[in-house]
Amino acid sequence: MSDSTTVANNALAEEHHEHPSYQRHHFETVDQQFDATNFAMWLFLLTEIMFFGGLFVAYMIMRNWYYPAFVEGSHQLSIFWGTANTAVLIISSFTMAMSVWSAEVRRKGLLLLFLCLTFLFGLVFLGIKGIEWHEKWEKFHVPGLRYSEQAFLNPASDPEVYKEYHDQPLSPDMAQKTQEYFFLYFAMTGMHALHMLIGVSILVFMIIRAKHGAYTSGHVTFVENFGLYWHFVDIIWIYLFALLYLISRH
Amino acid sequence: MSAATILSLPDQSTARIPKMNFITKENGLLSWLLTSDHKRIATLYLISITFFFFIGGALAGLIRLELLTPQSDLMAADTYNKVFSMHGLIMVFFFLVPSVPATIGNFLVPMMVGAKDLALPKINLLSWYLYVIAGIMMIYTMAVGGVDTGWTFTTPLSTHYLNTHVVSAALSVFVAGFSSILTGLNFIVTIHKMRCPGMTWFRLPLFLWSNYAAAILMVLGTPVLAITLTLVALERVFHIGVFDPAFGGDPLLFQHLFWFYSHPAVYIMILPGFGVISEVVSTFSRKRVFGYTAVAFSSVAIAVFAFFVWAHHMFIMGISNYAALVFSLLTMMVAVPSAIKIFNWSFTLYKGSVTFETPMLYSIGFMGLFTIGGMTGVFLGSTGTDIHLTETYFVVAHFHFVMVGGMLMAFLSGIHFWWPKWTGRMYPEKISQLAALITFIGFNLTFFPQFILGTLGMPRRYAAYPPEFQVLNVFSTAGATVLGVGYLLPILYLTWSLKYGAIAGDNPWQATGLEWQTQSPPLTENFAEIPIMDHEAYDYEWLEKQNRARQQQEEVV
Amino acid sequence: MDHISPVLWQFLDKWLEHFQLYPPEASKIAPQMDALYFFMVLVSLVGLTIVTLLIVAFSILYNKKRHPHAVQIEGSTLLEATWTIIPLGIFLVIFVWGALLYFRIYTPPANAMNIYVVGKQWMWKIEHPGGQHEINALHIPTGQPIQLTIISQDVFHSFSIPAFRVKREAIPGRYTSAWFEATTPGTYHLFCTQYCGTNHSQMIGEVVVMTPDDFKKWLAGSTSGNSLAMDGERLFASLSCNACHNSRPDARGPNLVNVYDSSLTLSTGQTVTADDAYLRQAILNPSQNITQGYSPIMPTYQGQVSEEGVIALVEYIKNLDSDYRVQETLNTTDIPPNETAPSPGQKPAAQKEVKP
Numbered sequence A: 001m002s003d004s005t006t007v008a009n010n011a012l013a014e015e016h017h018e019h020p021s022y023q024r025h026h027f028e029t030v031d032q033q034f035d036a037t038n039f040a041m042w043l044f045l046l047t048e049i050m051f052f053g054g055l056f057v058a059y060m061i062m063r064n065w066y067y068p069a070f071v072e073g074s075h076q077l078s079i080f081w082g083t084a085n086t087a088v089l090i091i092s093s094f095t096m097a098m099s100v101w102s103a104e105v106r107r108k109g110l111l112l113l114f115l116c117l118t119f120l121f122g123l124v125f126l127g128i129k130g131i132e133w134h135e136k137w138e139k140f141h142v143p144g145l146r147y148s149e150q151a152f153l154n155p156a157s158d159p160e161v162y163k164e165y166h167d168q169p170l171s172p173d174m175a176q177k178t179q180e181y182f183f184l185y186f187a188m189t190g191m192h193a194l195h196m197l198i199g200v201s202i203l204v205f206m207i208i209r210a211k212h213g214a215y216t217s218g219h220v221t222f223v224e225n226f227g228l229y230w231h232f233v234d235i236i237w238i239y240l241f242a243l244l245y246l247i248s249r250h
Numbered sequence B: 001m002s003a004a005t006i007l008s009l010p011d012q013s014t015a016r017i018p019k020m021n022f023i024t025k026e027n028g029l030l031s032w033l034l035t036s037d038h039k040r041i042a043t044l045y046l047i048s049i050t051f052f053f054f055i056g057g058a059l060a061g062l063i064r065l066e067l068l069t070p071q072s073d074l075m076a077a078d079t080y081n082k083v084f085s086m087h088g089l090i091m092v093f094f095f096l097v098p099s100v101p102a103t104i105g106n107f108l109v110p111m112m113v114g115a116k117d118l119a120l121p122k123i124n125l126l127s128w129y130l131y132v133i134a135g136i137m138m139i140y141t142m143a144v145g146g147v148d149t150g151w152t153f154t155t156p157l158s159t160h161y162l163n164t165h166v167v168s169a170a171l172s173v174f175v176a177g178f179s180s181i182l183t184g185l186n187f188i189v190t191i192h193k194m195r196c197p198g199m200t201w202f203r204l205p206l207f208l209w210s211n212y213a214a215a216i217l218m219v220l221g222t223p224v225l226a227i228t229l230t231l232v233a234l235e236r237v238f239h240i241g242v243f244d245p246a247f248g249g250d251p252l253l254f255q256h257l258f259w260f261y262s263h264p265a266v267y268i269m270i271l272p273g274f275g276v277i278s279e280v281v282s283t284f285s286r287k288r289v290f291g292y293t294a295v296a297f298s299s300v301a302i303a304v305f306a307f308f309v310w311a312h313h314m315f316i317m318g319i320s321n322y323a324a325l326v327f328s329l330l331t332m333m334v335a336v337p338s339a340i341k342i343f344n345w346s347f348t349l350y351k352g353s354v355t356f357e358t359p360m361l362y363s364i365g366f367m368g369l370f371t372i373g374g375m376t377g378v379f380l381g382s383t384g385t386d387i388h389l390t391e392t393y394f395v396v397a398h399f400h401f402v403m404v405g406g407m408l409m410a411f412l413s414g415i416h417f418w419w420p421k422w423t424g425r426m427y428p429e430k431i432s433q434l435a436a437l438i439t440f441i442g443f444n445l446t447f448f449p450q451f452i453l454g455t456l457g458m459p460r461r462y463a464a465y466p467p468e469f470q471v472l473n474v475f476s477t478a479g480a481t482v483l484g485v486g487y488l489l490p491i492l493y494l495t496w497s498l499k500y501g502a503i504a505g506d507n508p509w510q511a512t513g514l515e516w517q518t519q520s521p522p523l524t525e526n527f528a529e530i531p532i533m534d535h536e537a538y539d540y541e542w543l544e545k546q547n548r549a550r551q552q553q554e555e556v557v
Numbered sequence C: 001m002d003h004i005s006p007v008l009w010q011f012l013d014k015w016l017e018h019f020q021l022y023p024p025e026a027s028k029i030a031p032q033m034d035a036l037y038f039f040m041v042l043v044s045l046v047g048l049t050i051v052t053l054l055i056v057a058f059s060i061l062y063n064k065k066r067h068p069h070a071v072q073i074e075g076s077t078l079l080e081a082t083w084t085i086i087p088l089g090i091f092l093v094i095f096v097w098g099a100l101l102y103f104r105i106y107t108p109p110a111n112a113m114n115i116y117v118v119g120k121q122w123m124w125k126i127e128h129p130g131g132q133h134e135i136n137a138l139h140i141p142t143g144q145p146i147q148l149t150i151i152s153q154d155v156f157h158s159f160s161i162p163a164f165r166v167k168r169e170a171i172p173g174r175y176t177s178a179w180f181e182a183t184t185p186g187t188y189h190l191f192c193t194q195y196c197g198t199n200h201s202q203m204i205g206e207v208v209v210m211t212p213d214d215f216k217k218w219l220a221g222s223t224s225g226n227s228l229a230m231d232g233e234r235l236f237a238s239l240s241c242n243a244c245h246n247s248r249p250d251a252r253g254p255n256l257v258n259v260y261d262s263s264l265t266l267s268t269g270q271t272v273t274a275d276d277a278y279l280r281q282a283i284l285n286p287s288q289n290i291t292q293g294y295s296p297i298m299p300t301y302q303g304q305v306s307e308e309g310v311i312a313l314v315e316y317i318k319n320l321d322s323d324y325r326v327q328e329t330l331n332t333t334d335i336p337p338n339e340t341a342p343s344p345g346q347k348p349a350a351q352k353e354v355k356p
């Protein structure tokens, strides 16, 4: 503790000349700055968990009530695209981790490469999500805007899905509840996609800054914290994938 | 009363406000709007919440005027509904939640831990901008016709049966929520990571403990409100959703999610106030807070228990009897730490050397009114009596006692207490004592009759009511007028004091906190050099030693 | 006193004359509730007095003038333990007492007479078992436990009778219930206490408590000729429920006789009790719970029957185990002779004695 005070006093006396340029004036040491921002990021992620938590609770309750509707609703999702997207995100998590590493070892070229890759995978994810949503639109599975219960009242009318699952027809009142499933599907994946979108935008910003050598001079906090965010969004997706796509397969 | 005083003002003929301070550092509107100085942001917050308080207060005035007579004659029923909804929304989300934390807390947290600023100054500014955006959205909502859901947004009423501006109101609260999340986050990080050398956890002023507890609630509770309101907005826009029974949704799910935030929110609204009371009572008794650890941990206990009592707002709503049992029991548990605090504060006076400046008067008012408010909370927490009292004016009286009699009193106490630090000038003592007295009397006249009204069965949110309730309502309206005067006075004399108040000096109250060891108003960096905490919190003997040393030095010079 | 406005004076005068601190106690539970209430008032007063006394006494004794130098005290574990444990103890007493009351109010006795309440924006609709309909009014006899089965057809409402100290939320899509036994004839307030939109404050009415004799007269005077169950039977036929539920061996639906209050095994293997709520769900959302041995062929009647219709159907199904016709014609003009005798349609075993 005592040496940190000396540093502080020196700093005041010499008007910040001893600090690396990225140290904000109100921190005593770089370590403190790093610690504080990192801790803040974890807290923020905690907030995010509570945020998605509300959706998960709603999903669990509704699924419990309207089990058949949720099962047949989830049969409408494409496991192929879902798996592909999961893979894309996991790879992007890897490239993100590599970006952090590149920043730490101060390799600007590598950092740029990995950031661009992460950005690219982020876009691919959103693209695939777009394809999936578009398919829902085509199949009249957008509750509130464009919805038809046909595929659940008469599963054979949707041969592709029928071939695979041989679903029983749902009774009309249960078929109506598939809307709940798709409402939650859109709310959850939409909220997740929004987080991806924010992430991708920040990536653009980071790539531009990285070009100017911002993160390769020893100050990697921002990259590291963004990495945490990116991994978090990834983990949320894995939960969504499990809940929306996987648990209803049999 | 005021004969005995601890005020130690510098010699007014020679004293001057330090040339260099956070107010004079830079000039121009932009230097304020783009500042990252927590003290300037606190000032911005102070101005904005005062603005919203007066809007909310004017709406309260309208409520009371309407309730002067049994018929809904001043305004139509739906106007009345909008008025009380906007009153509740504005008072809760735009005044009380940010009141102590975002103004006094923002101003003090870094100084109390001995830091130059909050850990994330830009985030702090962002939080103020979010607040302003949310505020503008709320004013927009009001301008285009308002919203009449009540502050609780009850579904399916809010989602399908009203054609007022629910979506913009919900989004406004959503944004305000993020503003409060960011403030909470900043506090937690600052208290964890920015403490000056020697500032151990158990040397923290109690103000920090209680703001820390409140910050935890903000960070963990508010996001749930955000997602809930998002779902309400989605449901309203797309006519499908998880709360709508017509589609198989569950309206009780909304209640659970809403109160999961809004119960902790009531402690967000009171805990920072507790912190103010600890500081004030200690200072004006010249004594350590009785049982520091108990007071500190009771804040944390409240924060923890607060998350497990939400269903006490739903006792009659068809939750299972056994769930009601559990939530009632936990409600009793959460009441105990508050009782501990009240008694500890009372005993802080014991063998002290007590004086009664305005902050102390407000604090004493707080202790009395909060005890009443809190005890009536226990009436409501007891399942049996809640059946009779819920959704009546008893509840209205309960929460105004804790929110207005509690938190608002604490806020005023804090504003007066730290005013000299903030502005470098004293407020006028006599008239402010008078204002405190007027507030206290007006408050009781306004809200005490409402307990009786509630017991008699008068339902809340009624634009018209059976005539036999009129007399008590007339008392209440009369009280509100007195109360309005009580709140108008501080605005006037505090503004006056900005120019004409006596120069305060560094430490007019002879208090021990780090914030009093620096000049008033403080430098932008708060301290000329980073302080070292070498004594316990509220160590008045240390302060005396300090003063003696300084005197000797001056004599030598 | 002529400077006080005469109007104000008048009603002050009137108010002082009728001054009251709590509403009339017109039900059996009311005095019990008030006992707890006043216990809590007492506790609060004592607590408040203690806090006030402490503050005032210390303020005087340790005023700066009298006591210029503070004595620093850390705290006292003993004292702190005292004011942790004593309030906790008191709160626990309040908790237990309150919980006992709560369970009493929300657990109807078996012999209660069931009255249905439907809330809608902005009125209360009340259905007596004898087929009497009321709007914004509830007529009941003294000395007879009354169970309310409450539901809302739109938003949340809340059915509140302050004089009985009873209140229960009316929730869209699910039944809630409460009960009371009125003791004093008279007219009392009926409020909707949950905010329900524009005319929330107009959703009021009156509860008329009558002596059993008067009530009998009232029932006879306001009968529509049909009991609620008879309405239900008619609906049952017109919605062609009996196409499937007809007790024939080849019936596609289960036999509904005696189904009420029985325990059913669902296709998921769960067992449920067929209470009012279950019957309602079975009609509106049949596929949510499929009874074992049947296929989910029953169509939903959501949107085709009103809440009152559902109530009539439920009442009909409840009474299928007895010769309800005889019962109900008796009961449109009759109420059970005393408390211990069962009311219609509750316990099959008890019905036998009334059968011809």
Ligand code: HEA
Pocket: B152, B266, B267, B269, B270, B312, B313, B331, B332, B334, B335, B336, B338, B339, B342, B343, B370, B371, B372, B373, B374, B375, B376, B377, B378, B380, B381, B382, B386, B389, B390, B391, B395, B398, B399, B402, B403, B406, B407, C043, C046, C047, C048, C051, C086, C087, C090
């Ligand atoms: C600042 C805000 C605040 C605070 C601090 C509290 C504190 C408490 N509240 Fe309150 N409450 C609200 C704001 C607040 N409340 C609001 C806004 C509503 C209405 C929402 C709406 O519907 O619009 C509400 C509603 C509300 C309800 C629901 C009522 C209903 O709708 O049916 C309940 C029920 O349990 C309750 C209970 C409590 C309890 C037990 C406490 C406890 O924390 C109180 C603890 C304090 C004490 C107990 C006092 C100190 C004790 C002593 C000094 C001891 C006395 C001595 C002895 C016993 C010997 N509150």
Ligand code: HEA
Pocket: B053, B054, B055, B056, B057, B058, B060, B061, B062, B063, B064, B084, B085, B087, B088, B089, B091, B092, B095, B096, B149, B150, B151, B152, B396, B400, B403, B404, B408, B446, B460, B461, B462, B463, B476, B480, B483, B484, B485, B487, B488
């Ligand atoms: C922080 C919270 C807060 C604060 C400070 C207040 C302050 C006041 N409140 Fe409020 N109130 C709520 C939070 C708060 N309220 C909430 C959450 C609800 C529930 C809403 C709902 O049901 O959804 C509510 C509901 C509520 C009701 C019940 C409405 C109903 O159920 O029908 C009433 C009725 O008396 C009331 C009155 C008052 C009064 C007289 C004040 C006074 O303390 C205010 C005094 C202040 C002033 C008067 C302003 C200062 C003076 C001027 C600006 C001069 C100009 C004055 C006039 C034009 C009169 N409030």
Ligand code: CUA
Pocket: C119, C120, C121, C122, C156, C157, C158, C192, C193, C194, C195, C196, C197, C199, C200, C201, C203
């Ligand atoms: Cu119905 Cu209020």
Ligand SMILES: [Cu+2]
Pocket: B262, B263, B266, B309, B310, B312, B313
């Ligand atoms: Cu609560």
